Amino acid sequence: MRSEATKTLSRVAAQSVHVVTNPAPRNLAESKLVLAALQKFGEVVTFRNLKYAPGKRHRNVDRSTLAIFESADSASRAIEASPLVIPLDNKLNPRMKPHTQTQTQTQTQTQTSSARLTCDVYRSTFDHEDNMPRNPYHSSYRVLENSYQYNDLMQNTNIPLRELADSMMGRKTRMRIRYRQRIAAENERLGANSLVKFYREGLEDADGNLDSGSN
Structure with missing residues (x-):
C-alpha cells in the first residue's frame, strides 16, 4: 500500500509545475488567461492559487500557482x-489607460509592458503528501447534516447516499483516532480504500462484459 502511494506521489510530482506570474493576475479573467496558456500544452486537471494553500507559505505567494x-x-x-x-486585451485591461497627446515615451513603454503577463514555469516542489491530510475529505469525516445544501438535496432529490449530499461549506469535525482506525480497518477489509481502484475495476468489468457479449 505504501509503495503504491509513493508511486502515485511521484507521478503527480512529475505532472506538477510551479507558475510565477508577473505582474500578479488582478482578477479571475486574467487567471483564466494563464490557465488557457498552460492548456496549450495539455489538459490541466488542477489549477490552484498558492495564496489559498494551507500550511507552509510559499515564495511570491500572490503570484504563484x-x-x-x-x-x-x-x-x-x-x-x-x-x-x-x-x-x-486593451479593452478589458484595467492596467491600460487611454493615451493622451502629452504622454511621454517612458509612460508609453511602461503601459505597453504592463499589457501582458509573463509566466515563469518551473518544476513544482509542492509537498502533496503534507497537503493531502489537510483536505477535509481526507480519511474519515462526519457528514454535515445541518447545512441547507444537505437538507435540500435529501428532501428534493433521489440522491442514493447521504454522503453524496455532504457540503464543504462547513468545517469537518475531528474524529477520534481510534474511531478513524476502526473505519480504516473496515474499509481495507472491504477493499474500499481507493476510489480510483474502484473506478478502474469498474472499467475492467465493463470491458469484460462487452467482450463476452461480442463473443
Whole structure:
C-alpha cells in the first residue's frame, strides 16, 4: 500500500509545475488567461492559487500557482517553453489607460509592458503528501447534516447516499483516532480504500462484459 502511494506521489510530482506570474493576475479573467496558456500544452486537471494553500507559505505567494497536468509530458513541454508571454486585451485591461497627446515615451513603454503577463514555469516542489491530510475529505469525516445544501438535496432529490449530499461549506469535525482506525480497518477489509481502484475495476468489468457479449 505504501509503495503504491509513493508511486502515485511521484507521478503527480512529475505532472506538477510551479507558475510565477508577473505582474500578479488582478482578477479571475486574467487567471483564466494563464490557465488557457498552460492548456496549450495539455489538459490541466488542477489549477490552484498558492495564496489559498494551507500550511507552509510559499515564495511570491500572490503570484504563484500550482498547476497539475494530465500527463508528465505536458508539464515538461510547458517548462521548456517558459517563460510564457500572455498579451492582455486593451479593452478589458484595467492596467491600460487611454493615451493622451502629452504622454511621454517612458509612460508609453511602461503601459505597453504592463499589457501582458509573463509566466515563469518551473518544476513544482509542492509537498502533496503534507497537503493531502489537510483536505477535509481526507480519511474519515462526519457528514454535515445541518447545512441547507444537505437538507435540500435529501428532501428534493433521489440522491442514493447521504454522503453524496455532504457540503464543504462547513468545517469537518475531528474524529477520534481510534474511531478513524476502526473505519480504516473496515474499509481495507472491504477493499474500499481507493476510489480510483474502484473506478478502474469498474472499467475492467465493463470491458469484460462487452467482450463476452461480442463473443
